[in-house]
Amino acid sequence: MxxxxxxxxxxxxxxxxxxxxxxxxxxxxxxxxxxxxxxxxxxxxxxxxxxxxxxxxxxxxxxxxxxxxxxxxxxxxxxxxxxxxxxxxxxxxxxxxxxxxxxxxxxxxxxxxxxxxxxxxxxxxxxxxxxxxxxxxxxxxxxxxxxxxxxxxxxxxxxxxxxxxxxxxxxxxxxxxxxxTRSMGVALSSCTVPAAGKPTFTLAEDEMEMGVGIHGEPGRRRVKLASADAIAEEMMGAILDDLSVTSGTPCLLLVNGFGGTPAMELYLMAHAAKRVMAGRGLALARGLVGSYVTSLDMAGCSLTVTALDDSLTALWDAPVHTAALRWG
Amino acid sequence: MxxxxxxxxxxxxxxxxxxxxxxxxxxxxxxxxxxxxxxxxxxxxxxxxxxxxxxxxxxxxxxxxxxxxxxxxxxxxxxxxxxxxxxxxxxxxxxxxxxxxxxxxxxxxxxxxxxxxxxxxxxxxxxxxxxxxxxxxxxxxxxxxxxxxxxxxxxxxxxxxxxxxxxxxxxxxxxxxxxxTRSMGVALSSCTVPAAGKPTFTLAEDEMEMGVGIHGEPGRRRVKLASADAIAEEMMGAILDDLSVTSGTPCLLLVNGFGGTPAMELYLMAHAAKRVMAGRGLALARGLVGSYVTSLDMAGCSLTVTALDDSLTALWDAPVHTAALRWG
Known part of the structure; x- marks a missing residue:
């Protein structure tokens, strides 16, 4: 460890x-x-x-x-x-x-x-x-x-x-x-809980855990590593099918890193997720990208979508002053 | 990769x-x-x-x-x-x-x-x-x-x-x-440059690269993994000896993650670095912790200290509104 x-x-x-x-x-x-x-x-x-x-x-x-x-x-x-x-x-x-x-x-x-x-x-x-x-x-x-x-x-x-x-x-x-609000995650590597001293699970060099939980709990299935576009397509598909938003709904997109994934990849995933949204006629009204809800050192990310309205958008935009989120 | x-x-x-x-x-x-x-x-x-x-x-x-x-x-x-x-x-x-x-x-x-x-x-x-x-x-x-x-x-x-x-x-x-301003870094793992497809360097399970560069360039030496306190002691020692600040100087401390290290460890390093500063009579006047100057997915961190004065402190505190830094 x-x-x-x-x-x-x-x-x-x-x-x-x-x-x-x-x-x-x-x-x-x-x-x-x-x-x-x-x-x-x-x-x-x-x-x-x-x-x-x-x-x-x-x-x-x-x-x-x-x-x-x-x-x-x-x-x-x-x-x-x-x-x-x-x-x-x-x-x-x-x-x-x-x-x-x-x-x-x-x-x-x-x-x-x-x-x-x-x-x-x-x-x-x-x-x-x-x-x-x-x-x-x-x-x-x-x-x-x-x-x-x-x-x-x-x-x-x-x-x-x-x-x-x-x-x-x-x-x-x-x-x-x-x-x-709906979310789904993917892990490219396991996290290591300090008290355990070894990875919670094991992924082969060409595998990922689709639908992983934020404690490394099993997701939907373990599959071959896919492209960012294919990952975004699957995760956003699951999210948007479940949320059943109508075309034209303004949405908040959160691309969240799990702790071991750098900003460069997270912004690339934001680009991929936006394309899926656009394909369904959904507007990226607000976005947030960063490692905010992590799983120790796990590599991977989650995507989250919230269907907004004017009142929720105003609450999102309202001033915030914390260690990790600050604006307004 | x-x-x-x-x-x-x-x-x-x-x-x-x-x-x-x-x-x-x-x-x-x-x-x-x-x-x-x-x-x-x-x-x-x-x-x-x-x-x-x-x-x-x-x-x-x-x-x-x-x-x-x-x-x-x-x-x-x-x-x-x-x-x-x-x-x-x-x-x-x-x-x-x-x-x-x-x-x-x-x-x-x-x-x-x-x-x-x-x-x-x-x-x-x-x-x-x-x-x-x-x-x-x-x-x-x-x-x-x-x-x-x-x-x-x-x-x-x-x-x-x-x-x-x-x-x-x-x-x-x-x-x-x-x-x-002075900085020094440590790597617990290598980064992987996408075009190369494999890690830039190799560290054994119990090794770290002390003084690593932000492209994975060699540092001072490759040593056994040490405790956070020992790492902070060595890096802050090198920084503060070189900076030669006098006791009582207000300092800005930046604890910077390299991309693969979670916030929990970075804040722990901030605590360790503050102790070294206190031991030399230096005040932690301002602090920033996060992954801001990364090396792709490298695990590890750097410490940076800037010797402040009133005018530099005011410039640090002045409003900023960017994707990654926002306050004021």
Whole structure:
């Protein structure tokens, strides 16, 4: 295993300390790293809290800041955070207006966020994201997995929360964004979980895993490495067939790297994905390219499409100031 | 070779088209991809033009926009752009106030930018960056190599150009930033140049290349893989000894991923580098962590330190709006 680390046990803690050292103007560690919180809170605003296993950075801690999350709870690598982490976050950043949990659809995460919601003294609502069209259920999920589309839910709901919308309205909005969002991924190499010390799975030199999950879970099938155009055709086809958008719909395209794939290839995939969209009469209204929802050092990418309308476009365009996303 | 591509010959062109598709509000391709230019120019401003071999994305095209470059000329992978590309960029974005070339110190780049400067009809000045302390000269360089510190030169000089400073003053500023900046890198794996189809060099499972160049050129020595702390100690030691900053100097730290290393490890390295700085009484005044000056899919990172003063800090903090860097 080749990684820039000191010891397997201290990776998460040292990485979080680095995050705080670099972005101390935006965020701070709470309870010794149990959660990452905004440096300054907006009184009375519904608090957005997410979290999940680490190894997907910048998701979620890199999205803490004005316009997105109020707090993120990092678990160990590919392991759900514990309910006391979410509860501590609620106690630190929650308000009387309530807290909204944004949770990717994995059994451990869903259960632990649910337990925290039951223990919280202030109102809590929960959005479950399940945007991955690759498989109907997977290693750690009943139903579809929540993957890179979670970023889009966090961004749009985050913008709406800044406007002062109420807890119930924000939950409905998040569920609508999730319903309008689909993703699918492909791996060219496995990730290596530090505690395991060896690749999670093995691909031959000419193979790829089509429909891979963000923990290296199996996808639809293992096939021969294909061209970028063929990969985009298959992934966008699965996404757009499932989303059933009508021609002319403005769309947001997210090309997400898994951690081991450089920007040059991701932009090339954006070009390929745009061609597939154009072939179906869909407009690339907004786009984002980068490694935002990663799987440690896995090579490969995911494509995500959200069907926009004017109101969602405005929420996407609204100012955001986090470690990993910044505009407006 | 496992890459998200269609054909070796079309990688650059398709990636640039993806860049334009996603960031069409900021930039546009000129002359069919000979250069990437700002969508809108500021009349009368000195034009900042950079460029170099591709494979280092987002450098340089990802830094085209308000507050940084006016144009970037992408060569083929790890190959200098040709003088006619720079000349076309000068003709498109240059003004009577002149154009400033920012060039990494590699023989091909230096020669080709020099030829373009001689052919240009408007005034041109040139800054050569050579921030890499690893080796005194290298495969394609006479003298030190220009690496990730180039980003810092482009950002600070870009901010000063927006203020309306003149060509000569901008050249002096860029040279001062370069003098105050040092970098060093380490590779845990080789990159694979698409046209070669196989790794540029080979490292055993327990080896790293200390002082590697951004094209996979040899560094100081090949050694056993060390801990993040030991790597940071050696690289920061070399950087800070060479920079000879006095205790108390505010510093900018850039932790730069080479393309195959995830954010989690880069932030861990930031934590390790900060500790070395603290041990020498240096303040981490500003920080940037991400994969900005890459070497295709190489795993590893570089550390860069710039000794700041109030004026340089203000230039760093000034607004920037590009594909890859955005704040203010």
């Amino acid at each position: 080749k990684k820039l680390i000191n010891a397997v046990d201290s990776i998460l803690s040292e990485s979080l300390q680095g995050l705080e050292a670099i972005h101390g103007d935006i965020l701070a560690l709470g309870d010794g790293g149990a959660f990452v919180r905004r440096k300054a809170l907006t009184p009375g605003k519904v608090a957005l809290i997410s979290g999940g296993g680490s190894g997907h950075e910048p998701l979620h801690a890199g999205f803490v800041g004005v316009g997105m999350l109020d707090a993120a709870c990092p678990g160990q690598v590919f392991t759900s955070p514990t309910p006391d982490q979410m509860l501590a976050a609620v106690n630190a950043v929650g308000t009387a207006a309530g807290s909204l949990f944004i949770v990717k659809n994995y059994e451990g995460d869903v259960m632990n966020f649910e337990m925290a919601a039951e223990m919280a003294a202030t109102p809590v609502a929960t959005i479950i994201t399940d945007d991955d069209v690759a498989v109907p259920k997977s290693t750690w999920s009943t139903g579809r997995r929540g993957v890179a589309g979670t970023l889009i839910v966090e961004k749009m709901v985050g913008a709406a929360a800044e406007q002062g919308r109420e807890l119930g309205a924000l939950k409905s909005l998040g569920e609508e964004v999730n319903r309008r | 496992k890459k998200l591509i269609n054909a070796v010959d079309s990688i650059l062109s398709e990636s640039l088209q993806g860049l334009e598709a996603i960031h069409g509000d900021i930039l546009a391709l000129g002359d069919g991809g000979a250069f990437v230019r700002r969508k809108a120019l500021t009349p009368g401003k000195v034009a900042l033009i950079s460029g170099g071999g591709s494979g280092h994305e987002p450098l340089h095209a990802g830094f085209v926009g308000v507050g940084m470059l006016d144009a970037a000329c992408p060569g083929q992978v790890f190959t200098s752009p040709t003088p006619d590309q720079m000349l076309a960029a000068v003709n498109a974005v240059g003004t009577a106030a002149g154009s400033l070339f920012i060039v990494k110190n590699y023989e091909g780049d230096v020669m080709n930018f020099e030829m373009a400067a001689e052919m240009a009809a408007t005034p041109v000045a040139t800054i050569i960056t050579d921030d890499d302390v690893a080796v005194p000269k290298s495969t394609w360089s006479t003298g030190r190599r220009g690496v990730a510190g180039t980003l810092i030169v482009e950002k600070m000089v870009g901010a000063a150009a927006e203020q309306g400073r003149e060509l000569g003053a901008l050249k002096s500023l860029g040279e001062e930033v370069n003098r105050r």
